Amino acid sequence: MRDEGDExxxxxxxxxxxxxxxxxxALVGHDERPPxxxxxxxxNTALGSPALLSFVEAALLAGRRPELAPPVRDAFAxxxxxxxRAVAESLAARGWRIRAEPATEARGFxxxxxxxxxxxxxxxxxxxxxxxxxxxxxVLNLYAEPQQPCAS
Numbered sequence: 001m002r003d004e005g006d007e008x009x010x011x012x013x014x015x016x017x018x019x020x021x022x023x024x025x026a027l028v029g030h031d032e033r034p035p036x037x038x039x040x041x042x043x044n045t046a047l048g049s050p051a052l053l054s055f056v057e058a059a060l061l062a063g064r065r066p067e068l069a070p071p072v073r074d075a076f077a078x079x080x081x082x083x084x085r086a087v088a089e090s091l092a093a094r095g096w097r098i099r100a101e102p103a104t105e106a107r108g109f110x111x112x113x114x115x116x117x118x119x120x121x122x123x124x125x126x127x128x129x130x131x132x133x134x135x136x137x138x139v140l141n142l143y144a145e146p147q148q149p150c151a152s
Contacts, residue, residue, distance in 0.1 A: 035096060035140060036136070036140060038090070038094075039136050039139045039140055040136050042109070042139075043113070043132055043135050043136050043139070044132070046109075046110075046113045047113065047116060047117070047132060052113070052117050053117055053120070053121055055075070056114055056117045056118055056121065057121075058072055059072050059076075059114075079110055080103070080106060080107055080110070083103075083106030083107070083109065083110060084102045084103040084106045085102075086106070087102035087103075087105050087106050087109075088102040099141075105139070108138070108139070109139055112135040112138060112139070113135070116131050116132060116135060119131060
């Protein structure tokens with residue numbers, strides 16, 4: 001017998017997969033912002049998603065609830081594929097270059113976002129801007145100067 005928390009977790013996994021925090025992040029900043037502004041907008045959009053904390057909760061529950069594992073794995077897979085696509089498209093559209101492959105940047109971005117969500121849940125507080133700023137700096141460290149070789 002499923003409890004209300006399991007059902008909410010399933011709905012959240014589906015919501016994340018379908019509504020797509022990934023899509024919201026991919027669409028952020030289609031203007032002429034420099035990398036700093038674009039990355040900050042992506043971080044703020046991801047952290048502002050109402051589905052983020054619920055998805056983290058569902059992902060943690062999946063370790064104890066085997067029936068949740070497949071949809072959580074599928075959501076992570078979609079998140080990574082869409083993230084890689086969004087990074088590659090964004091780089092191509094803006095002529096930007098990064099030191100890592102798009103798949104690596106996308107996975108690192110989401111790992112940092114999920115880490116912030118866990119920290120926020122543990123602290124029981126609002127977003128710690130110092131942690132969000134550290135994430136922005138981490139991602140920006142991947143951007144290369146025009147003269148440096150890197151992945152595109």
